[in-house]
Amino acid sequence: MMALSALFATLLELAGFPAALLIGPMLAAIVFGINEAGVGVPRVAFAGGQAIVGCLIAASISPAFLPAFAANWALLIACVLATLAASSALGWLISRWGILPGTVGVWGSAPGAATAMVLMAGAFGADQRLVAFMQYLRMAMVTAAAAVVARWWVGAKGGAPAIDWFPPVDWMAFAQTLGVAIAGTLVASLLGLRSLFFIGPMVLGIALKFAGLISFELPPWLLAASYAVIGWSIGARFTRQTVNHVWRALPQVVISILALILFCGGLGFLLWEFAGIDPLTAFLATSPGGLDAVAIIAAASRHVDLSFVMALQMLRFVIVLLLGPAIARMVAGWVKTQT
Numbered sequence: 100m101m102a103l104s105a106l107f108a109t110l111l112e113l114a115g116f117p118a119a120l121l122i123g124p125m126l127a128a129i130v131f132g133i134n135e136a137g138v139g140v141p142r143v144a145f146a147g148g149q150a151i152v153g154c155l156i157a158a159s160i161s162p163a164f165l166p167a168f169a170a171n172w173a174l175l176i177a178c179v180l181a182t183l184a185a186s187s188a189l190g191w192l193i194s195r196w197g198i199l200p201g202t203v204g205v206w207g208s209a210p211g212a213a214t215a216m217v218l219m220a221g222a223f224g225a226d227q228r229l230v231a232f233m234q235y236l237r238m239a240m241v242t243a244a245a246a247v248v249a250r251w252w253v254g255a256k257g258g259a260p261a262i263d264w265f266p267p268v269d270w271m272a273f274a275q276t277l278g279v280a281i282a283g284t285l286v287a288s289l290l291g292l293r294s295l296f297f298i299g300p301m302v303l304g305i306a307l308k309f310a311g312l313i314s315f316e317l318p319p320w321l322l323a324a325s326y327a328v329i330g331w332s333i334g335a336r337f338t339r340q341t342v343n344h345v346w347r348a349l350p351q352v353v354i355s356i357l358a359l360i361l362f363c364g365g366l367g368f369l370l371w372e373f374a375g376i377d378p379l380t381a382f383l384a385t386s387p388g389g390l391d392a393v394a395i396i397a398a399a400s401r402h403v404d405l406s407f408v409m410a411l412q413m414l415r416f417v418i419v420l421l422l423g424p425a426i427a428r429m430v431a432g433w434v435k436t437q438t
Contacts, residue, residue, distance in 0.1 A: 103127040104327060114250070120326040121395050122246050125239065128334025135339050140332045146288075146296040148328030150280035151321060153297030156394050157279070157304025158315035159405040168410050171374045178366045179415040182387055183422065185362045186210045187430050189355045194431070198351045199233075201225050202431035207233025208355065209427055210363075210387040210419060216427065225431070232345055234388075235336035237356045242333070242392040244360050248382055249400040264319045272316035279304045279313065297394075326395055333392065363387045380404045384411040 108123025168175065186208045193204025206220035207230045220230040283300030290299070307313040345352065367381035376384070383397045390412050397408045 100124075100127050100131050100331070103130065104330070108327075111246075119246075120323045121330045121392060122243065124327040124330030125242065125334040126330075128331045129239070129337045130334075132335055132337040133339050133342060140328060140335055144328050145332050146284050147280070148325040148332075149296040150284045150300045151317065151325035152329065152394060153283055153300030154276050154280050154304050154315055155317055155322065155398055156297070156301045156405070156409055157308055158317060159398055160305050160308070160409060161406050168407070171370075174370070174374055175411055175414060176418075178370065178385060178411070179418050181366060182210050182359075182363055182385070182415065183419065183426060186359055186387070187426055189359060190427070191430050191433065193351065193355060198348045199229055199345070203229045203233070204355075205427050205431045206230045207237075207352075208359070209234075210237075210359065210415070220427075229341075229345055231336065232341045233352060233356075235333060236352065237359070238333055238388050238392065239337075240353070240356050241360060241386050241388045242396070245383055245386050245393055245396045249379060249396055249403075264323075266318065268318055269314070269316045272314040273318070275313050276315050276317060279307065279315075329392065329395070359387050376407060377402065377404070380407055384408045386412075390416055 104124040104127040106123075107126045108119050111119035111123050187205070190205035190208030193199055193208065194202050198204060199207070202225045203220070206216050206225050209216045216230060216234060220226075280300050283298075283303040284296050285299070286303065287296045287299030304313070304315070308315070342349075363385040364382060367376075367378070367385040370376040370381035370385065371378050374381075379400065380397075380403050383393055383400075383403060384407055386393050393412060394405070394409060397403045397405045
């Protein structure tokens with residue numbers, strides 16, 4: 100799989116796609132998974148990859164986003180709530196029209212908090228395999244769409260600079276970075292965020308950075324390995340059994356995901372038009388799902404305000420985590436009463 104990942108990543112890199120080191124391994128893992136090659140990502144590797152991405156976000160965040168965020172908080176919350184409403188409506192239609200059995204469409208359409216939605220769906224009697232497929236298919240499609248849009252935008256700006264894979268390393272800063280990654284991962288694990296290991300290092304890293312207590316050192320080779328692990332973990336969710344199970348409904352599911360991506364793109368347009376956010380930053384900030392993948396694409400793209408992207412993505416994640424399960428249960432209840 101490493102050879103195929105390297106091939107895809109190289110081709111995407113030559114084509115100028117940002118985050119080629121994420122997208123290439125993801126595509127390779129999908130190919131292997133659908134062909135029943137048994138792709139598996141060790142949990143410790145997945146945790147480590149996410150921890151490094153958390154450090155990358157912390158290193159890139161600056162206080163500059165706070166004035167814009169504070170001035171437009173109502174619009175940002177409205178964008179998140181509108182995304183929740185649109186995804187709930189799409190899920191209701193999928194279930195109401197019988198495209199997927201039971202309440203699968205409701206749980207599978209929720210824009211974020213994928214693990215929580217899969218677990219809640221099982222408790223509500225929905226088929227967890229199909230819910231997981233919808234959730235991770237959305238993640239893959241959102242990641243691909245974000246990369247394509249970013250590629251078009253970067254291409255219009257003149258392309259990305261060449262990468263020096265093995266620059267000199269500040270070993271003291273590197274040790275501090277690894278310390279934040281390990282400590283933050285342990286904190287995330289203790290808090291029960293076992294599928295979101297990047298949150299602990301991100302929050303800890305931001306706090307230490309703003310206090311002037313740390314300097315981050317993230318060599319390109321370390322980021323590349325982290326991106327590959329995350330790409331494999333997304334692609335590994337796709338197996339032939341699950342794809343065959345949902346094959347008849349796949350076109351409708353894909354259309355619903357595309358509709359949600361377009362809807363969120365419209366929200367990004369509103370941010371550009373009324374909040375003065377540049378178009379690519381607004382598009383990435385409103386992308387519906389795959390927070391860590393969106394962070395990687397934003398960090399790899401030029402002229403993107405990563406601080407703002409992560410602020411809106413984190414706001415949506417928190418609101419979806421708090422309200423998503425309740426909304427999904429409510430909509431699922433409506434579906435059951437109407438069938």
